[in-house]
Amino acid sequence: MKVAQRFYLREVVSGLMLTAGHFFRNMGKHIARALGRRDARGAVTIQYPDERRPLAPRLRSLHRLVRREDGSPRCVACMMCETICPARCIYIVADEHPNPEIEKMPERFDIDLGKCVFCGFCVEACPEDAIRMDTGILEFSSYSRLGMIYTKEMLLALEPAGPDGVPRSPVPIPADRTV
Amino acid sequence: MTAALADFGIAFARVAVVMLFVLNVAAILGWVERKQSAIMQDRIGANRASIFGLRVMGLFHPLADTLKMLTKEDFLPARADRLLFVLAPFASVFFSLVAFASIPFGDTLRVGDRVIPLQAITLNVGVLYVFAMLSLGVYGVMMAGWSSANNYALLGGQRAAALMISAEIAIGASIMGVVMWYGSLNLQDIVRAQGDLLFGWIPKWGILTQPLAFILFVTAGIAATRRIPFDMPEGESEIIGYFVEYSGMKFGMFLMTDMVETTVLAGLCTSLFLGGWQVPYLLADGFHFPWGAIVGLGPLTVTLLQVGSFVTKVAVMIFVLMLIRWTLPRFRYDQAMRLGWLGLFPLSILNIVVTGAVLLAWGART
Numbered sequence: 026m027k028v029a030q031r032f033y034l035r036e037v038v039s040g041l042m043l044t045a046g047h048f049f050r051n052m053g054k055h056i057a058r059a060l061g062r063r064d065a066r067g068a069v070t071i072q073y074p075d076e077r078r079p080l081a082p083r084l085r086s087l088h089r090l091v092r093r094e095d096g097s098p099r100c101v102a103c104m105m106c107e108t109i110c111p112a113r114c115i116y117i118v119a120d121e122h123p124n125p126e127i128e129k130m131p132e133r134f135d136i137d138l139g140k141c142v143f144c145g146f147c148v149e150a151c152p153e154d155a156i157r158m159d160t161g162i163l164e165f166s167s168y169s170r171l172g173m174i175y176t177k178e179m180l181l182a183l184e185p186a187g188p189d190g191v192p193r194s195p196v197p198i199p200a201d202r203t204v
Numbered sequence: 205m206t207a208a209l210a211d212f213g214i215a216f217a218r219v220a221v222v223m224l225f226v227l228n229v230a231a232i233l234g235w236v237e238r239k240q241s242a243i244m245q246d247r248i249g250a251n252r253a254s255i256f257g258l259r260v261m262g263l264f265h266p267l268a269d270t271l272k273m274l275t276k277e278d279f280l281p282a283r284a285d286r287l288l289f290v291l292a293p294f295a296s297v298f299f300s301l302v303a304f305a306s307i308p309f310g311d312t313l314r315v316g317d318r319v320i321p322l323q324a325i326t327l328n329v330g331v332l333y334v335f336a337m338l339s340l341g342v343y344g345v346m347m348a349g350w351s352s353a354n355n356y357a358l359l360g361g362q363r364a365a366a367l368m369i370s371a372e373i374a375i376g377a378s379i380m381g382v383v384m385w386y387g388s389l390n391l392q393d394i395v396r397a398q399g400d401l402l403f404g405w406i407p408k409w410g411i412l413t414q415p416l417a418f419i420l421f422v423t424a425g426i427a428a429t430r431r432i433p434f435d436m437p438e439g440e441s442e443i444i445g446y447f448v449e450y451s452g453m454k455f456g457m458f459l460m461t462d463m464v465e466t467t468v469l470a471g472l473c474t475s476l477f478l479g480g481w482q483v484p485y486l487l488a489d490g491f492h493f494p495w496g497a498i499v500g501l502g503p504l505t506v507t508l509l510q511v512g513s514f515v516t517k518v519a520v521m522i523f524v525l526m527l528i529r530w531t532l533p534r535f536r537y538d539q540a541m542r543l544g545w546l547g548l549f550p551l552s553i554l555n556i557v558v559t560g561a562v563l564l565a566w567g568a569r570t
Contacts, residue, residue: 034419037532044531048244055243068248 080161080190085145087162088136088175089183089194091155097122098181099155102129106147106156114140115147131177138165139173161186161193166200173198214320219305222324225515226304230463233522234266237463240523241530273456281353281449288351293450293457296344300464303337306330307471308392310481310510311488314503322481322511323392330391331379334472335372338428341465342368345430345437348458349446360446363537364430364437370544371427371434377552378420381559382410382476395480399487405494407484410477416555418477420548425473426528427544429465433532434540470521478517481510 029035054067071078080086091099102119120132147156160183167173179197186192239262242249253264280289307330310322327333342364349361383389386397400408411418427434438445447458474480485491486509490500501509535543 037528040531041527044244045527047246048240048527051243051246067243067246069246070248072248 080163080186082159082190084161084190085143085148085158086186086192087138087160087165087183087196088141088147088156088158088180089160089185090134090177090180091157092181096181098130098134098177099153100131100134100151101127101153101155102131102134103152105150105152109146109150111144111146112140112142114138114142134177134180136175136180137173138175139170157185159185161190162196164200165196165198167198167202168200169202172202210318214318218320218322219324222304222307222309223301225309226301226464226467229467229518229522230460231266231270233463233466234269234459235263236522237526237529238262238265240526244527244530270456273453276452278452278454279449283353284449285351285353288347289449290454292344292348292351293454293461294344295347296341296461297457297464299337299341299344300461300468303334303341303465303468304471306333306391307468307475308395308480309514310507311396313507321392322507326392327390329389331383331389331394331476334391334468335376335379338465338468339368339372341461344461345446348450349437352446352449354449356443357446357448359443360437360439360448363439363443364446367427367430367434367436367540367544370541370549371424374420374424374544374548374552375428377549378417378424378555379476380552381414381417381555384556384559384563385410385413391475391480395475395482398479399482401485401494407479407482409479409482414477414555414559416551417559418473420552420555421476422473422525422528424544424548425469426525427540429462429469431462431466431525432529433534435534436537436540439534466522466525467518470518470525473521474514474517478521479513480517481514483509483513486510 051067054065057065058067093099100117101122102117104117104119107113107115107117114137116133116135116137117131118133119129122128122130143158145158148158162183165173175197182194182197184193239249241247249262250265251259251262253259253262253268255264258264280286305324306327308321308323313320313322345364346361349357349359349364352358382394386394388394388397394410398407398409402408402412406412430437435445438447447455450458485493486501486506488503488506490498490506492498
């Protein structure tokens with residue numbers, strides 16, 4: 026340790042210069058913004074519920090089930106996703122499909138989001154491209170465990186996020202549902 | 205009769221002005237602390253509290269804080285000493301509030317045939333009074349630590365006492381240089397003497413005549429207010445501190461003490477080192493610039509300028525204190541003790557000796 030550093034006062038002054046520099050630079054930007062310069066930002070933080078960061082296209086958000094042209098699920102209930110799921114949060118009950126060319130369809134397709142770890146293995150495993158995680162919805166929460174279980178109908182109704190990453194579907198289960 | 209009543213009214217008004225100034229500044233300091241630290245750290249800071257959708261940059265947060273403190277449970281530990289436990293926050297905040305009383309915020313104001321000194325109380329030993337009150341403030345802290353029946357609180361109280369002793373001596377010794385230079389213990393006289401000019405054009409402020417004393421005083425003063433980097437009595441990451449058992453508004457009063465003491469320290473620094481209410485070259489009848497120009501001003505304008513100058517200087521000093529508080533990390537306990545006893549104390553003694561030698565030489569020459 027140098028003598029000047031042991032004396033401490035010089036280090037204090039240099040530290041104060043640094044923080045004061047940040048203060049006045051940011052203050053100038055805040056004032057410029059208040060005067061109408063919208064591109065001036067005095068802070069690196071984001072005011073989360075009011076403004077959001079753009080989401081990366083590959084971000085894994087809430088799942089959705091892809092539909093066929095007639096609206097029925099593309100899923101053929103092959104159980105690949107249920108098998109690979111490390112959290113064991115997918116529950117499928119298979120059923121006959123009315124169309125004889127299609128082997129099966131899910132009668133139930135539940136995802137317990139309280140267990141899901143968002144690894145995306147189900148999307149990777151699906152041979153039919155029937156499940157995707159591109160809704161852009163991140164804010165699903167609930168006061169009850171039941172409120173975290175998403176059924177086939179809810180997952181089928183979801184739309185992919187827009188090109189700007191903003192979700193186009195509402196959150197299927199509102200946060201204030203208690204059962 | 206009316207004269208006595210008027211005297212009483214004036215005395216009351218002087219106290220009320222100082223009291224309202226200190227209390228309001230202390231309340232706003234909560235907002236200043238949050239916002240200034242946020243802007244220093246590239247953040248935005250608290251801005252959510254709103255009244256009818258009006259946010260005004262988070263200015264309502266102190267109000268919301270106070271409401272929260274008032275409505276919280278006022279907990280009394282089962283084994284605590286009831287009287288001292290309740291008394292401690294009041295003692296703490298009381299002594300810090302009255303400390304501001306002898307700090308002058310302006311020269312005298314002449315109304316009719318009355319001469320009103322612009323300070324709450326005129327004391328010949330104003331400097332000593334402020335220090336007495338500031339050091340009495342530590343009794344509140346010690347009482348809080350002792351009466352809580354909590355070992356961590358007791359540790360905090362003991363640390364506060366030890367820190368106070370080591371800071372107090374440095375404060376007193378560093379101030380001696382200023383007192384020797386201006387030849388008075390009266391804060392008003394010290395401020396008046398700082399209006400003189402050095403070499404005919406430099407205002408003789410304490411920071412120029414006693415630069416070492418200024419640094420020592422600010423350091424020891426921050427230690428006396430128990431704020432970071434000298435917050436070992438709190439030490440929130442290790443012992444939580446003397447107010448660990450306090451909740452509700454009693455806890456709020458300890459927070460308020462912090463803010464009030466910061467204001468008092470800023471006011472004291474202003475009076476002793478930054479020329480108090482002096483505006484450079486402003487005399488009682490207007491500006492007298494060193495190059496000969498004279499701008500005449502009325503007495504009321506001069507008084508307003510002086511009070512404005514005092515408030516501005518206090519604000520700048522508070523900014524500096526906050527800057528220090530949000531820049532430096534906390535000293536370890538032994539480091540603070542070493543700094544107080546082996547750094548500040550000998551240096552302030554050295555300052556006294558050098559000041560005395562300079563004054564002797566100066567006196568011998570003239």
